[in-house]
Amino acid sequence: MKIVINKILEKLDIKESAIFNIFEVTPSIEKAISFLEESNYTIVAQNIDSEEFIQLKISDILYIEYLERRIFLYTKNSTLITKDSLSNFSKILPNEFVQISKSTVANSLYIKAFIAQKNGNLTLEIVGNEKLIVSRRYVANVKKTLQNISN
Structure with missing residues (x-):
C-alpha cells in the first residue's frame, strides 16, 4: 500500500512532502500520520x-x-x-x-x-x-x- 503524505501537506499549504511505501498500515503508521497532521496547528x-x-x-x-x-x-x-x-x-x-x-x-x-x-x-x-x-x-x-x- 502506498501512502502519499504530500496530499495532506498540500491541504495545509506546506512545501515539504514525503512518500512512504509501506506494506501494511499498522497502528504505528497511523500514529505517525496523525502526528504529521497535528504538528502543523x-x-x-x-x-x-x-x-x-x-x-x-x-x-x-x-x-x-x-x-x-x-x-x-x-x-x-x-x-x-x-x-x-x-x-x-x-x-x-x-x-x-x-x-x-x-x-x-x-x-x-x-x-x-x-x-x-x-x-x-x-x-x-x-x-x-x-x-x-x-x-x-x-x-x-x-x-x-x-x-x-x-x-
Whole structure:
C-alpha cells in the first residue's frame, strides 16, 4: 500500500512532502500520520522581546508556563505570551504535551533526560538544556505519556 503524505501537506499549504511505501498500515503508521497532521496547528502569540504578534506552530513549543494570568510559550529561539487560562489552552494541545506541575506543561518530544529526586519529584532536561521540575503529583502522568510516545 502506498501512502502519499504530500496530499495532506498540500491541504495545509506546506512545501515539504514525503512518500512512504509501506506494506501494511499498522497502528504505528497511523500514529505517525496523525502526528504529521497535528504538528502543523498554529496559534497567534506575542513575542515578549519585539511585542510583535506572530503565528507559531504548536509543535515548536518546548514548554508552557502559566504566570500572572498569562501563558508563556517557550521555543528554541523565543518566548511568547498569550492570554488564556492554562486549562483552556491545554485543550488545544496534542497528546505529546504533558502537565508537569500546576502551572507548567511540557512537550514530551523535546525531553532529553529525566532525573529522579529523593523527594519524589523529577527533573526534566529538555532541548536547550533547560531544566524543569515535575512535581510528585504529575510524575505518573509524565511516565505514562513517555511510554505512549515510545510505543
